[in-house]
Amino acid sequence: MDTQFEECAEEIGRLQRCINDLVSLLALPAIWSGGDASYIGRTALDALMGMLRLDLLYVRLSFSGGDTPVEMFRIGDLRKQVGWPEEIGELLNRWLGDASKQWPPPTKIRVGVEDMSIIPLRLGLQGEYGMIAAGSQQADFPTQIQTLLLSVAANLTTIGLREAELRNEQSRAAAELDRRVVQRTSELAAANAELRKEIAERTLVEARLRHEETALRRSEARKAAILDSALDCIVTMDHESRITEFNPAAERTFGYRRDEVMGKKLADVIIPPELRAPHRQGLARYLATNEAHVLGLRIETTAMRADGTVFPVELAITRIAFDGAPSFTGYLRDITERKWAEEELRRSETFLAEARRLSSTGGFSKRIATGEIRWSAEVYQMFGLDPAEPLTHERMVSRVHPEDVHAFNEILKQQERGVDYEHDYRLLMPDQTVKYLHVVAHAVCDVDGDLGYFGAVQDVTQRRLADEALAKARSDLAHVTRLTSVGAMTASIAHEVNQPLSGIVTNASTCLRMLAADPPNVAGARETARRTIRDANRASDVITRLRALFSRREATVETMDLNEAAYEVIALSLSELRRHRVILRQEFADDLPPVMGDRIQLQQVILNLVLNASDAMSTVEDRPRRLVISTAAEDDDHVRLMVQDTGVGFDPQSAKRLFEAFYTTKSGGMGIGLSVSRSIIESHHGRLWAVPNDGPGATFAFSIPRTSEAVIRAGVSGPVWTSGVTDTPQIPRKL
Ligand code: ADP
Numbered sequence: 251m252d253t254q255f256e257e258c259a260e261e262i263g264r265l266q267r268c269i270n271d272l273v274s275l276l277a278l279p280a281i282w283s284g285g286d287a288s289y290i291g292r293t294a295l296d297a298l299m300g301m302l303r304l305d306l307l308y309v310r311l312s313f314s315g316g317d318t319p320v321e322m323f324r325i326g327d328l329r330k331q332v333g334w335p336e337e338i339g340e341l342l343n344r345w346l347g348d349a350s351k352q353w354p355p356p357t358k359i360r361v362g363v364e365d366m367s368i369i370p371l372r373l374g375l376q377g378e379y380g381m382i383a384a385g386s387q388q389a390d391f392p393t394q395i396q397t398l399l400l401s402v403a404a405n406l407t408t409i410g411l412r413e414a415e416l417r418n419e420q421s422r423a424a425a426e427l428d429r430r431v432v433q434r435t436s437e438l439a440a441a442n443a444e445l446r447k448e449i450a451e452r453t454l455v456e457a458r459l460r461h462e463e464t465a466l467r468r469s470e471a472r473k474a475a476i477l478d479s480a481l482d483c484i485v486t487m488d489h490e491s492r493i494t495e496f497n498p499a500a501e502r503t504f505g506y507r508r509d510e511v512m513g514k515k516l517a518d519v520i521i522p523p524e525l526r527a528p529h530r531q532g533l534a535r536y537l538a539t540n541e542a543h544v545l546g547l548r549i550e551t552t553a554m555r556a557d558g559t560v561f562p563v564e565l566a567i568t569r570i571a572f573d574g575a576p577s578f579t580g581y582l583r584d585i586t587e588r589k590w591a592e593e594e595l596r597r598s599e600t601f602l603a604e605a606r607r608l609s610s611t612g613g614f615s616k617r618i619a620t621g622e623i624r625w626s627a628e629v630y631q632m633f634g635l636d637p638a639e640p641l642t643h644e645r646m647v648s649r650v651h652p653e654d655v656h657a658f659n660e661i662l663k664q665q666e667r668g669v670d671y672e673h674d675y676r677l678l679m680p681d682q683t684v685k686y687l688h689v690v691a692h693a694v695c696d697v698d699g700d701l702g703y704f705g706a707v708q709d710v711t712q713r714r715l716a717d718e719a720l721a722k723a724r725s726d727l728a729h730v731t732r733l734t735s736v737g738a739m740t741a742s743i744a745h746e747v748n749q750p751l752s753g754i755v756t757n758a759s760t761c762l763r764m765l766a767a768d769p770p771n772v773a774g775a776r777e778t779a780r781r782t783i784r785d786a787n788r789a790s791d792v793i794t795r796l797r798a799l800f801s802r803r804e805a806t807v808e809t810m811d812l813n814e815a816a817y818e819v820i821a822l823s824l825s826e827l828r829r830h831r832v833i834l835r836q837e838f839a840d841d842l843p844p845v846m847g848d849r850i851q852l853q854q855v856i857l858n859l860v861l862n863a864s865d866a867m868s869t870v871e872d873r874p875r876r877l878v879i880s881t882a883a884e885d886d887d888h889v890r891l892m893v894q895d896t897g898v899g900f901d902p903q904s905a906k907r908l909f910e911a912f913y914t915t916k917s918g919g920m921g922i923g924l925s926v927s928r929s930i931i932e933s934h935h936g937r938l939w940a941v942p943n944d945g946p947g948a949t950f951a952f953s954i955p956r957t958s959e960a961v962i963r964a965g966v967s968g969p970v971w972t973s974g975v976t977d978t979p980q981i982p983r984k985l
Pocket residue numbers: 858862863866895897898899900908913914915916918919920921922923924925947948950
C-alpha cells in the first residue's frame with residue numbers, strides 16, 4: 251500500500267515537475283520576444299539542460315537564405331571532452347543522414363569518449379530550422395516526460411525561430427521598405443527637383459516665348475502700320491520674283507489691288523516691258539553669284555501702272571535679312587512731279603541765268619558769323635575781280651567809288667542787325683569808268699540759327715545813264731515849256747516891269763524937282779528917292795524870278811515851302827490874271843510841312859496849272875472867272891496843291907487824254923504842258939490829277955510826299971541813299 255502511495259506520490263511529483271517544466275518552457279517565448287535565433291537557441295539549451303539533467307545538448311540552427319548554420323552545445327556533468335560543436339554536428343549528421351523524416355529513434359552512440367543515448371529532434375517539419383539533439387548516459391533516457399519536454403521545447407524553439415525569422419524578415423522587409431522609401435524619397439526629391447527645374451525652365455521658356463510672341467505681334471503691328479501708312483510704295487518679292495507684299499501706297503500708285511498681285515511675278519506687274527529682261531538677269535545673277543548692282547542703292551528708273559502708263563520712280567532695294575532663300579523689299583516713290591519740278595527748275599534756272607545775263611544781275615550770299623561771302627560770276631565780272639583770288643573786304647572796297655565807301659561800310663555794319671535792305675552805290679573801275687550798282691538783300695537764318703544774307707546785285711549803269719539822259723531831255727522840254735508859258739505872259743510881264751520902271755522915272759523926276767526947288771524939299775526928295783528904290787526892287791524881283799524860270803540848270807533837290815513857291819508864281823502871273831479879269835483867291839494852309847523837291851520845276855507845274863485855268867475861263871462871260879489856289883497837308887504824309895477854276899471844264903471821258911503829250915484843244919496850244927507837269931510830279935514820287943467840278947469848271951491838283959524828319963535832320967546837302975534799312979524816302983539823287 252505504502253509502496254503504491256509512494257509510487258503514486260512519486261508519480262505525482264514527477265508529473266508536477268513535468269508540469270512545472272512545461273510551464274517554464276511555455277514561458278520561454280515570452281523571453282524570446284525580440285531576440286534573435288542565437289539567443290533563442292542559447293536560452294532553449296539553458297532551459298532544457300536545467301530541467302532534464304542531460305549530458306549533452308546540441309542545437310544547430312539553420313537559416314533560410316543559405317547563411318552558415320549556427321551550432322552550439324551544452325554538456326552536463328561529464329568532465330570528459332566530447333569535442334567541438336562542429337565535430338558533434340558532423341557526428342550527428344553522419345548518424346542521422348539527410349532525410350530528417352527518417353531519423354532513427356533514440357539510440358546509443360559514442361560521442362567523444364562517451365557512449366550515450368541520443369534523441370534527435372527536428373526544428374520545423376522538415377528540420378528546416380535545424381535540429382536539437384539531446385544526449386544522456388542514463389539508461390532510461392529518454393523517458394516519456396523527457397521526450398515530451400524535448401518535443402515541446404523543439405516545437406517552441408521552432409515557433410520562436412519562425413517568429414524570429416518572421417521578425418527578421420519583417421525588420422528586413424521594413425528596413426528594405428525604409429531603404430526603398432528613403433531611396434524612393436530621394437529619387438522623388440531628385441525627380442521633384444528636376445521637375446521643378448524643368449517647370450522653372452519651362453516657365454522661363456514660356457515667358458520668353460510670350461515675350462517673343464508679344465514682340466513679334468508688336469513688330470507685325472508695327473510692320474503693318476509702316477506698310478499701311480508709308481507714303482512710299484513698298485513691294486516685297488521672294489527669290490522667284492513673286493510679290494509677297496504690296497502696301498496701300500503701292501495700290502494707289504500702281505492701280506492694282508493687293509490681292510490681285512500677291513504671288514504674281516513682279517516683272518509681269520509693275521516693270522515696263524523693256525526692263526523685264528534686265529530685271530530677270532539681275533536677279534538670276536544675284537542668286538548665282540551674290541553680285542548685286544542695285545542692292546542698297548537709290549536709283550531712278552521707270553515703273554508701269556495697271557493702265558500701262560510708264561512713269562519715273564526712285565527705287566531702293568534691300569535684301570530682307572533672313573535665313574533661307576533670299577527675298578527683297580523694294581521702296582518706290584513716284585517722282586513724276588519731282589521730275590517735272592526739276593525740269594521746271596532747270597528751265598527756270600536757264601531763264602534766270604539768261605535773265606541775269608540780260609539784266610546784268612548777279613547774286614551773293616554772306617554768313618554774318620564767319621564773314622564768308624560768295625559771289626556769282628556776274629558779280630565778279632561787275633567788280634572786275636578774279637574769282638580765283640580770295641574775296642576780301644579790302645578787295646571789294648578797292649573798287650567802290652571813294653565817295654560811296656563810307657556809305658558802303660555803313661551798310662556792311664547794318665547787316666549785323668539782320669534787316670532786309672536795298673541800296674545803291676558806285677564802283678570806280680581802274681579805267682576811271684563809273685558803274686552804278688543796285689543791291690537788294692534779304693536776311694535769312696539758316697538751320698543753326700546763324701544770320702545770313704542772300705542778295706541780288708544789278709548793274710544799273712545803263713539804266714542810270716538812260717535815266718539821266720531822259721531827265722536831261724525832260725529838263726530841256728520843261729525849259730521849252732517854260733519859255734512857251736512865259737512867252738504867253740510877255741505882255742503881262744512887260745507891264746509888270748513897266749509899272750515900277752515908270753514909277754522910278756516919275757519918282758526920280760519928282761525927286762529932281764524937289765531938289766531943284768529953293769529951298770530944296772529934302773524931305774520930299776528923300777521920300778521919292780525911297781519910292782524909287784522900292785520900285786526898282788520890285789522890278790528887280792520880277793527880273794530875278796524871270797531869270798530863274800528862264801535859266802537852264804541842273805535839277806536840284808531841296809527842302810522847300812510849297813506855299814512860298816506858289817506865292818512867287820502868283821506874284822509873277824498876277825498881271826496876266828488881272829488882264830484876263832480873273833478873280834484870284836489864295837487858301838494857303840498854315841504850318842504846311844516842307845516838301846522835298848526842285849523848286850523851279852514845281853513852280854513851273856503851278857504856273858502851268860494857273861495859266862491853263864486862266865485860259866479855260868477866257869471865254870466865260872456869264873459868270874465870275876474865279877480861280878482858287880489852295881494848299882493842304884494830307885493824312886498820308888503828303889502835301890497837296892489844288893488849282894480850281896470856273897472855266898469850260900472838260901469831258902470826264904477825255905480826262906486821261908489831257909495828260910497825253912501833244913493833246914490840246916487850243917488853237918495855239920502845244921499840248922505838252924500837262925504831260926511835262928505830270929512827269930515832274932511823278933519824279934517827285936507824287937501824283938497829278940484832274941477832276942471836273944460839281945459846278946462849272948475843273949480842278950487840277952497834285953500831291954507830293956512831305957520831307958521826312960530824318961531828311962530834315964540830315965540836311966539836304968548830304969548824300970541821299972535809297973537804302974531800305976533807314977527810313978529815308980526813295981528820292982532819286984538827281985531829278
Ligand atoms: P496846252 O495848254 O498847250 O493845250 P496842256 O498840256 O497844258 O497843253 O493842256 C492840254 C489840254 O488840257 C488843254 O488843251 C485843254 O484842253 C485841257 N485843259 C488843261 N487845263 C484845263 C482846265 N483848267 N480846264 C479845262 N481844260 C483844261
